[in-house]
Structure formats: structure tokens, C-alpha cells
Amino acid sequence: MEQKTPQRETARSFRSDRFSPLGLTQSLIEPNSTATGAERWMAEKFLSVAGNPPLTLDLWGTQEITPSGQSPCYRLRVADRSALYELMTNPNLAFGDLYSEGRLEMDGHMPDLLTDLYRSLDQAYEKLPLFLRMLWRDQAPRSTSLKAARDNIHHHYDMGNDFYQLWLDRAQMQYTCAYYEEPDITLEQAQLAKLELVCRKLQLKPGETVVEAGCGWGGLARYMAKHYGVKVRAFNISEEQVTFAREKAKEEGLENQVEYVLDDYRNISGLYDRFVSVGMLEHVGTDYYPDLAAVIRRHMKTEGLALVHSIGRNYPMRTNAWIEKRIFPGAYPPSITEFTSIGEAGPFSVLDVENLRLHYAETLEDWLARFEANIDTVREMYGENFVRAWRLYLAGSIASFRANALQLFQMVLAHPENNNVPRNRKHLYTSSNVPPEDSY
Amino acid sequence: MEQKTPQRETARSFRSDRFSPLGLTQSLIEPNSTATGAERWMAEKFLSVAGNPPLTLDLWGTQEITPSGQSPCYRLRVADRSALYELMTNPNLAFGDLYSEGRLEMDGHMPDLLTDLYRSLDQAYEKLPLFLRMLWRDQAPRSTSLKAARDNIHHHYDMGNDFYQLWLDRAQMQYTCAYYEEPDITLEQAQLAKLELVCRKLQLKPGETVVEAGCGWGGLARYMAKHYGVKVRAFNISEEQVTFAREKAKEEGLENQVEYVLDDYRNISGLYDRFVSVGMLEHVGTDYYPDLAAVIRRHMKTEGLALVHSIGRNYPMRTNAWIEKRIFPGAYPPSITEFTSIGEAGPFSVLDVENLRLHYAETLEDWLARFEANIDTVREMYGENFVRAWRLYLAGSIASFRANALQLFQMVLAHPENNNVPRNRKHLYTSSNVPPEDSY
Known part of the structure; x- marks a missing residue:
């Protein structure tokens, strides 16, 4: 029997599995015959409601559409007729899926293209006809209950430590926003500067106890123990990450100071001086924020402090359908x-x-560069669709942070x-947070 | 015809004008005869629902009640039977009124007593019977519409600049939280350090334009103009303050850089690099926050920054009835x-x-000390009831900030x-915000 590994699941999730409401229309016309006048008109309208971004839309090599008054520096190539229809019906999901499948290509620097596209979409959104706002609306994110959270986290974080090691920092494997205190420092320096900043904000003192919710590969916990002499209990529901974290702590002789617990933040026990959570809140779901607040409060001493670090937004907005469906359930x-x-809620x-x-845009730029440098290895591991999906996810995230669609609080x-x-x-x-380049 | 001056109105507002639902009971018993067993029992219950604060309740010199298990360091003296009944029926309003009228006395350091009392009340609130929560509930604050705002502001801020000069800092007459970057700096230094902190947060550069909403006596506007070379338009609806601010700007030769506008923040016009508002938001009312956000957004350049400084809370809570009614409508x-x-809302x-x-507790401690040092002058200006009301307002505010009932964001x-x-x-x-002591 075929074993269900995260790798297989993830690879499968990038295959085409979509229902196309325009299947009938598509079957009536040869997929790659010259775009019709009606299609050209629709594509022009489509660019127009998207705020006429500075790009040329190429319809399977048979027609080119350039928004009036623009001299585009990018080109978006739609590979076939069916792709155009999918894009127009459900752009938020189809854009990512089509790119993953190689049915959509972007010419030009992808993060720059996406940044300009997002800015254009953002400004156009207000003028979008209501029926399109409804049709293109992203779904509410799926459940983050105790049970569902395990599946969600498993989907993304249990893909194999080998994969993440290819492009995350070599210092502490941080899969969260780094802190580029100065420009032009390395990813490793910026990630360590982030850990240092978090420790300073928490004002850690030797002998204090810290509980961490969502500890990734355990880098922050080990850093706090090693550099600040605190005792840490770190919770995480990703098996692969916890296994890795425990091995690392042993290697570094920190197993008496750091305990990694394979469990949900809702099952934290004990009383601590400090609570910290870096990059878990994105997976908690607003329904569970009061529960999280209650957990922090219940397990905090009277002189306690907590730090919560999360991606955020300027105002409430649903997660992009493709990201929610394919990347981060x-x-x-x-x-x-x-x-x-x-x-x-604590209060x-x-x-x-x-x-x-x-800083997250800069972090993602470093990640994307390392990802591209290891592209052949990733392709061998997960195939071409995955490579393209992951590239779009990283480049799209750079664009989102640059275009102010995402914040980091x-x-x-x-x-x-x-x-x-x-x-x-x-x-x-009082002093720089950045360690010397050869110190890790 | 008697002219209606703010001073007269304010002095009048501290006279007893309350309806007592227990008038009948009071009339049956000699006001100052020994407290009855029933009254003693009620007073004990009253202390108990207040969380048994560490104080002795003295019933008009005839009975003393000390919460069991407490060895109180304070004494609360209720002057007469009627005062006890008023206190029990509507403590949030009556406490302040009775103290103002001299029918309630506190022995011990008043800010300390009130801090302990607030902490006790805060912890007891959860256990308060529902009927008492309803009975003692503070009212929603009154309107802050364009018209009402003028009356509200007039009530407090047009009381006479002479009065505020008696106890505010001599550097820039700031009636907002100072910034004690280091302990033991003077009120003047701390207020200037606050102005400097605000300027640094706004990253002011020479030649930039700033609009200020709610400028008090205009100190921040002049500071920004003088030390950062910016042009400022500062709005305020308090006539006395604007008159003072304009004179000062002229004296300091800043009239070409600073314009004081006697108008509401809702009538701001123009486009600016920076928006700043220090201590106005408390008077805006949450209903008008979207309007304020729209004003900030509408008049901000694309590379703009804004700073909003306000008293706040950990969670939503109505303003104390006495403060809302007598001090800050x-x-x-x-x-x-x-x-x-x-x-x-901007976004x-x-x-x-x-x-x-x-820092606000420290600011208020300095204000209270200067107020007490000038008590005879204040008494001559506004009478004894006013002196006592203002003392309670300052001491109570110290206690609120210390006991975490108020925040400063x-x-x-x-x-x-x-x-x-x-x-x-x-x-x-990068450098201290605190100016040398003789620099203003």
C-alpha cells in the first residue's frame, strides 16, 4: 500500500483538480486557435478591472493586449484558451494554479511584476463591480481546531527538514521574518538579530522560565537558553520539527535547559516568567484568539511579559484562495x-x-535567492509543479509585503x-543586535 | 446680568445638586446620632463587596469598621449618615462629590490610599452581584459632536490660563503625559523630553509641514517649529488656549512658522507631511474615530506619518461618573x-x-505637588469645594495609572x-531626549 507522506500529499495538491464552469465553451473552440474578438474584448476588460497593471497580456502567442497608456515592462503569457477562462472566473485561485502547471508565464523580475500587479489590484478593488467582488471573493480560512490544526501544520511544516534546510538560514533555521537591523547583513545575521531583539524585548534574566508556543525547529528556545540562561518549554505540533529540535538541543548540550513538547499551545501547563510565540498566530485563527489569550494569562506570573510575533494586515481581509488552499491551510x-x-482578551x-x-520582504528575497540556487534539488524532490508553486509563493509574499498587503507585527x-x-x-x-558574520 | 464665566460654571458644578433616593430614611433618624446596627451591617457589606480594601471606615465618629483580616494604614471618614447612604447608592459619583463637599475625608497619603482602593475594587468587580453592577454602572459619555465638543472643551480648558500656570510645567505648559526618560528629572525636563520623543517618532525634517489637532497652549507646535524647522498649523477649539498660544508664538518670533487655528479637527484643510495629536483623542469619542481617521488620511501626503497620543485602557470601560460629570464631560x-x-479605519x-x-503617574505626582504648593491661590480663585475636587481628580488619576486602570498609548x-x-x-x-535643567 502506498504510504501517505507529506511530500506525496503536497506534490499531489499542485496537480490540476479544478472544476471549470466554462468547460462547454472551451470544448467548442480549438484550444489554441487564434483568440477571438470576444476573447480579446474580455481580456481587455479583465485588465481594466485589475486597474490596468503595467504588463502585456499574451494570449497563447496569438494576440497581445496592452492596457492603454501603459508601456509595460512585464509580460504575462497565458498558454491556452482554457487558462484564460479559468483566470477570469476565479483569478485568486487560478493565477497560482495556472502558474504552477506552467500554463501561465511571467516575463520580467517576478517579485517586481507581482508588486506592481498587487498595487494595481489594490487601487482597482474599490471600483470593482459588486458581482465580481462576490465571484472572486476568497473563502474564509478552514478550521484551526485542535484536530484540524494538526492537519494544517502537517501539510506545510512536515514536508521534510531537508527541503527547508536548502533555503532557510544555516544559523538557526528560522522560518519567520528576520531583522535586518542594517542593510546588507546576511540572512544568518538577520535571523540571529531577530532572536536577539525578541530576547531583549522579553528582558530575559538568568534562571527565568519561558514557555514558547509554536517553536519551529527550536532555534529561539536554544538561543534563549544559551545566551540568556533561561529554562524553556517549547510547544509544537509538527513532528518533524520537534524531532529536529530535540536532536539539536542534545548536540548543543542544552537538553537540561530546553524541553520540546510535541503538543498544541492549548495544552500548555505550568507557570512561567515569560511567554513567547513567533510565527504561530497566523495558524491560530481569530476564533481561538481568546483561548490563546487565556492560555498566556493562565500560565503567566504576576511580573510576567509575553511577546507575540505574527504576519498581519492593515485591515481584515481574507487569505488569498491559492495560498490558503495550496500553501497554508x-x-x-x-x-x-x-x-x-x-x-x-487577557487582559x-x-x-x-x-x-x-x-524586513519580511528582505527575508523572503534571501529565501527566494537560495531556493533558486537549489532549484534542481527541489525539482528532484517534488517535481516541477511544486518548484513553480513554491517560487510563486515566495515571490508573491515579497510583493505582498512590499505593496503593504501584509504587515509584520x-x-x-x-x-x-x-x-x-x-x-x-x-x-x-544599547548595542547592535547583529552578531559578527563568523560567529555561528 | 451675571455673566456666565467658565470659572463660575465650574465652581457651581461642585455644589451638591443630587437627588437622594434615601431622603425619607435620612429624615427619620437624627443625621449624626450613633450609627445603628443596620447601618454598621450595611457598611460592612459595602466594604466586603469593595474587596475589603485596607482601610478603616469611620461612621461620623460614632463607629469604626475594619475589614476582617486587614490592619489598615488608611482611614475613610464619612461625615454624616446621609453621606453613607449616598455612597452606597451611587459610589462612583458620590465618592467624588462627598469628598469635594468635605463630607468624606481620607487619612493617609491620598494617591496611595486610592491606588490600594482601586486595586481592591478591580479584583472585587468580578464577584460583584449583578444588581450592584447595574446600579453602580457609569453612564456612557455625553456627545462629542461638533457643537457638544465646544461645550465639553470649554468646561475644562477655558477655566483660566492663570490656574493651569500654577501647576503645569513652566517650559511649555503641557497638560499631557510627560516622558521621564530617567527618574528624578524635573517636570520641565520630562515635558520637553516628551516633545522631543514625539518629534523623533515623527522624523521631522526642516521645511516639512505639520498639522496638529488639539494643540493645548501650543507648546508642541512651537517646539517643532523652533527645533525642527517645520511649518505647523495647529487646531484647537479652546479660545483661552489659542489666545495664549498665539501670544507666545509672537513673543518667540515664530508667527511665520506656526499658525494657530481656532477650529475643530473636523475642519482641517490642506495637505501635510505629518499629522500629530497629543491628548485630544480622549475627547473625540469612539463614534468619531472613523471621522478622525478620514481627516488624517485625507490631509496626509503619500510619504506621510502621523502620531496619536492618548490615555487608554486595557479593555473597554466607561469613564468614572464623577470624572465624566464634574471634570471631563x-x-x-x-x-x-x-x-x-x-x-x-484610515487605513x-x-x-x-x-x-x-x-510616566503619567509620575507627571501627575509632580502636578499634584505643585497644586498643593499653590493651594491658597487656587482656593481664593475657586473656593474650597473646587480645591478638594481637583485634588481628588489628580490623586485619583495617579492611582488609576498606578493600578493599571489607565494606560498611555x-x-x-x-x-x-x-x-x-x-x-x-x-x-x-541615539542621544538623550532630556535637555539640561537650565535650558528653557
């Missing part, structure tokens, strides 16, 4: 009021919120009875 | 999600939120298309 980046509602005092949006919370809070934030900036 | 400190909703990117809660917002945002917040801390 259940994922939802909260708006700023949804994000700060965790403070309110906690919100001490500090920082927005690191453009870090929030520090204090127990409401904690008056031992810092007078100001000078302690974050 | 229409005032409402927003919760953190209400506060950040301004970012969402803007929320770049930075800082909580300066304990500063938020920096960026235009959503502004990618020219700082990489980090180091620029706030």
Missing part, C-alpha cells in the same frame, strides 16, 4: 485590531507594538499587575 | 483595539505603539503607500 494574518485583541497591558513589514504584553515594566525602550538599542 | 479613554481601530500601517502608563501611523519608513527605532535613542 487555515492561515489567516490578523488586522491590527484583531492582533491587539489578544491583549484585550494584558500592551506595552509595545513594532511593525517590521519591510511584534507585540509585547505585560501582566496587568506588573508595574516592574521598563521606563523606555533604550535597552533594545 | 464627554471624555472616554479608548481600549487598545479602539485605539488601533484608527489605523484600520494606515501601524508602525509603532508605545505604552507610557507609569502613543501610536505612529504611516500612509499605506509609504515604503520610506525607518528600518528600526534606533533613531529615537
Whole structure:
């Protein structure tokens, strides 16, 4: 019997499995015959409702459409008639699927093209006819209940540590936004600077206890233990990550200071000086924010602090259908009021919120460059469709952060009875957060 | 005909004008005869539902009640039977009124007593019987419409500049939270450090244009013009404040750089690099936050930044009845999600939120000390009831900030298309914000 591995599932999820409501129309016309006048008209309309982005739309090599008044530096090539119809019917999902299948090609620097496209779409959205807003609407993210969360996390994070090692930083394998305190530092330096920034915001002192929710490959937990002398219990529901994290802690002789627990944040027990969660909130779902707040509060000492780090938005918006369906099931980046509602639900005092949006664009640029450098290995592992899907996901994320569609929020919370809070934030900036390049 | 001056109105508002539902009971018993067993029992219950704060309740010198298990360091003296009944029926309003009238006395350091009392009440609130929660509930704040706002602001801010000069800082007359970057700096230094912090957060550059909403006596506007070379239009609906601000600007030769406009923030016109509002939001009312956000957005350039500074809360809560009725009509400190909703309504990117809660306790301690040092002058100006009301307002505010009932949020917002945002917040801390003591 074929074993169901995450790799197989993921690879399968990029195959075409879509219902096309325009199947009938497509079957009446030869797929690659010259685009008709009606198709040309529809494609022009399509570009127009998308805000006339600065690109030429190439209809399977038979027609070219350029928005009036634009001198485009990019080209979007639609490979066949059916692809055009899919794109027009359900662009949010079809764009990604068609690109993955090689039925959509982009000429030009992909992150730049997507940034300009997103900006154009964002400005055009207000003028979009209501029926198109409804038709193209993204679905609400799927459940993030205790059971569903395991499947969601398994889908993305259990794809194989080998894969992530190809393009994440070699210092601590951080799959979250790095902190480029200065431009032109390496990904490794920026990821370590992020860990250092988090520790400073938490004001860790030797002997303190920390609980971490969603610890990835365990890098932050080990960093805190090693550099700040704290004891850490780190929770994660990804088996592959926890196995890796435990081995690393052993290698580094930290197994008495760091305990990795293969369990959901909702099952945290004990009482701690500090709570930290970097990059888990995107998978929690707003329905469970009050539960998360209750967990933080219940397990925090009176002089406690917490830090929550998450992708976010300027205002509530559904996750793009393709990202939600193919990349991150259940994922939802909260708006700023949804994000700060965790403070309110505790209740906690919100001490500090920082927005690191453009740092995530820089992080993703470094990831994409390393991904492309290892493209042959990835292709061997998961095939061409996966390679293309992942490239689009990384390039599209760069564009989203640049075009302000995504934010990156870090929030520090204090127990409401904690008056031992810092007078100001000078302690974050007394020395550089960036380690020398050869120090890891 | 008697002219209606703010001073007269304010003094009048501290006279007893209350309806007592227990008038009948009171009339049956000699006001100052020994407290009865029933009254003693009621007073004990009253202390118990208040969470048994560490104080002795003295019933007009005839009975003393001490919560069991407490060895109180404070004494609350109720002057007469009727005062006890008023207190029990409507404590949120009566506490302030009775103290103002001299029918309630506190022995012990008033801010400390009130801090302990608030903490006790806060913990007891959850266990309060529903009927008492309803009975003692504070009313929603009154309207803050264009017309009502003028009356609200007139009530508090047009009381006479002479009065505020007695106890505010001599540097720039700031009636908002100061920034005690280091402990033991003077009120003047801390207020100037606050202005400097605001300017750094706004990243002002010479020649830029700034619009200010709610400018008080105009200190920030003059500081920005003088130290950062920007042009400022500052809005305020308090006549006395605007008159003062204009005179000062003339004295300092800044009349070409700073224009004070006697008008509501809703009537701002023009396009600016920066928007700033320090201590106005408390008077805006949540109903008008979307309007405020629209004003900020409409008048902000694409590379614009805004800063909003306001008293806040950990979660939504009505303003204390006495404060709303006697001190700040229409005032409402927003919760953190209400506060950040301004970012969402813009929409803007929320770049930075800082909580300066304990700085406001320190500011108020300095104000109260100066107020007490000038008590005879204030008494001559407004009479004894006013002196006592203002003392309670200042001491009670110290207690509210210490006991975490109030927060102080500063938020920096960026235009959503502004990618020219700082990489980090180091620029706030490159040098001290505190000027030398003799520099103003």
C-alpha cells in the first residue's frame, strides 16, 4: 500500500483538480486557435478591472493586449484558451494554479511584476463591480481546531527538514521574518538579530522560565537558553520539527535547559516568567484568539511579559484562495485590531507594538535567492509543479509585503499587575543586535 | 446680568445638586446620632463587596469598621449618615462629590490610599452581584459632536490660563503625559523630553509641514517649529488656549512658522507631511474615530506619518461618573483595539505603539505637588469645594495609572503607500531626549 507522506500529499495538491464552469465553451473552440474578438474584448476588460497593471497580456502567442497608456515592462503569457477562462472566473485561485502547471508565464523580475500587479489590484478593488467582488471573493480560512490544526501544520511544516534546510538560514533555521537591523547583513545575521531583539524585548534574566508556543525547529528556545540562561518549554505540533529540535538541543548540550513538547499551545501547563510565540498566530485563527489569550494569562506570573510575533494586515481581509488552499491551510494574518485583541482578551497591558513589514520582504528575497540556487534539488524532490508553486509563493509574499498587503507585527504584553515594566525602550538599542558574520 | 464665566460654571458644578433616593430614611433618624446596627451591617457589606480594601471606615465618629483580616494604614471618614447612604447608592459619583463637599475625608497619603482602593475594587468587580453592577454602572459619555465638543472643551480648558500656570510645567505648559526618560528629572525636563520623543517618532525634517489637532497652549507646535524647522498649523477649539498660544508664538518670533487655528479637527484643510495629536483623542469619542481617521488620511501626503497620543485602557470601560460629570464631560479613554481601530479605519500601517502608563503617574505626582504648593491661590480663585475636587481628580488619576486602570498609548501611523519608513527605532535613542535643567 502506498504510504501517505507529506511530500506525496503536497506534490499531489499542485496537480490540476479544478472544476471549470466554462468547460462547454472551451470544448467548442480549438484550444489554441487564434483568440477571438470576444476573447480579446474580455481580456481587455479583465485588465481594466485589475486597474490596468503595467504588463502585456499574451494570449497563447496569438494576440497581445496592452492596457492603454501603459508601456509595460512585464509580460504575462497565458498558454491556452482554457487558462484564460479559468483566470477570469476565479483569478485568486487560478493565477497560482495556472502558474504552477506552467500554463501561465511571467516575463520580467517576478517579485517586481507581482508588486506592481498587487498595487494595481489594490487601487482597482474599490471600483470593482459588486458581482465580481462576490465571484472572486476568497473563502474564509478552514478550521484551526485542535484536530484540524494538526492537519494544517502537517501539510506545510512536515514536508521534510531537508527541503527547508536548502533555503532557510544555516544559523538557526528560522522560518519567520528576520531583522535586518542594517542593510546588507546576511540572512544568518538577520535571523540571529531577530532572536536577539525578541530576547531583549522579553528582558530575559538568568534562571527565568519561558514557555514558547509554536517553536519551529527550536532555534529561539536554544538561543534563549544559551545566551540568556533561561529554562524553556517549547510547544509544537509538527513532528518533524520537534524531532529536529530535540536532536539539536542534545548536540548543543542544552537538553537540561530546553524541553520540546510535541503538543498544541492549548495544552500548555505550568507557570512561567515569560511567554513567547513567533510565527504561530497566523495558524491560530481569530476564533481561538481568546483561548490563546487565556492560555498566556493562565500560565503567566504576576511580573510576567509575553511577546507575540505574527504576519498581519492593515485591515481584515481574507487569505488569498491559492495560498490558503495550496500553501497554508487555515492561515489567516490578523488586522491590527484583531492582533491587539489578544491583549484585550487577557487582559494584558500592551506595552509595545513594532511593525517590521519591510524586513519580511528582505527575508523572503534571501529565501527566494537560495531556493533558486537549489532549484534542481527541489525539482528532484517534488517535481516541477511544486518548484513553480513554491517560487510563486515566495515571490508573491515579497510583493505582498512590499505593496503593504501584509504587515509584520511584534507585540509585547505585560501582566496587568506588573508595574516592574521598563521606563523606555533604550535597552533594545544599547548595542547592535547583529552578531559578527563568523560567529555561528 | 451675571455673566456666565467658565470659572463660575465650574465652581457651581461642585455644589451638591443630587437627588437622594434615601431622603425619607435620612429624615427619620437624627443625621449624626450613633450609627445603628443596620447601618454598621450595611457598611460592612459595602466594604466586603469593595474587596475589603485596607482601610478603616469611620461612621461620623460614632463607629469604626475594619475589614476582617486587614490592619489598615488608611482611614475613610464619612461625615454624616446621609453621606453613607449616598455612597452606597451611587459610589462612583458620590465618592467624588462627598469628598469635594468635605463630607468624606481620607487619612493617609491620598494617591496611595486610592491606588490600594482601586486595586481592591478591580479584583472585587468580578464577584460583584449583578444588581450592584447595574446600579453602580457609569453612564456612557455625553456627545462629542461638533457643537457638544465646544461645550465639553470649554468646561475644562477655558477655566483660566492663570490656574493651569500654577501647576503645569513652566517650559511649555503641557497638560499631557510627560516622558521621564530617567527618574528624578524635573517636570520641565520630562515635558520637553516628551516633545522631543514625539518629534523623533515623527522624523521631522526642516521645511516639512505639520498639522496638529488639539494643540493645548501650543507648546508642541512651537517646539517643532523652533527645533525642527517645520511649518505647523495647529487646531484647537479652546479660545483661552489659542489666545495664549498665539501670544507666545509672537513673543518667540515664530508667527511665520506656526499658525494657530481656532477650529475643530473636523475642519482641517490642506495637505501635510505629518499629522500629530497629543491628548485630544480622549475627547473625540469612539463614534468619531472613523471621522478622525478620514481627516488624517485625507490631509496626509503619500510619504506621510502621523502620531496619536492618548490615555487608554486595557479593555473597554466607561469613564468614572464623577470624572465624566464634574471634570471631563464627554471624555472616554479608548481600549487598545479602539485605539488601533484608527489605523484600520484610515487605513494606515501601524508602525509603532508605545505604552507610557507609569510616566503619567509620575507627571501627575509632580502636578499634584505643585497644586498643593499653590493651594491658597487656587482656593481664593475657586473656593474650597473646587480645591478638594481637583485634588481628588489628580490623586485619583495617579492611582488609576498606578493600578493599571489607565494606560498611555502613543501610536505612529504611516500612509499605506509609504515604503520610506525607518528600518528600526534606533533613531529615537541615539542621544538623550532630556535637555539640561537650565535650558528653557
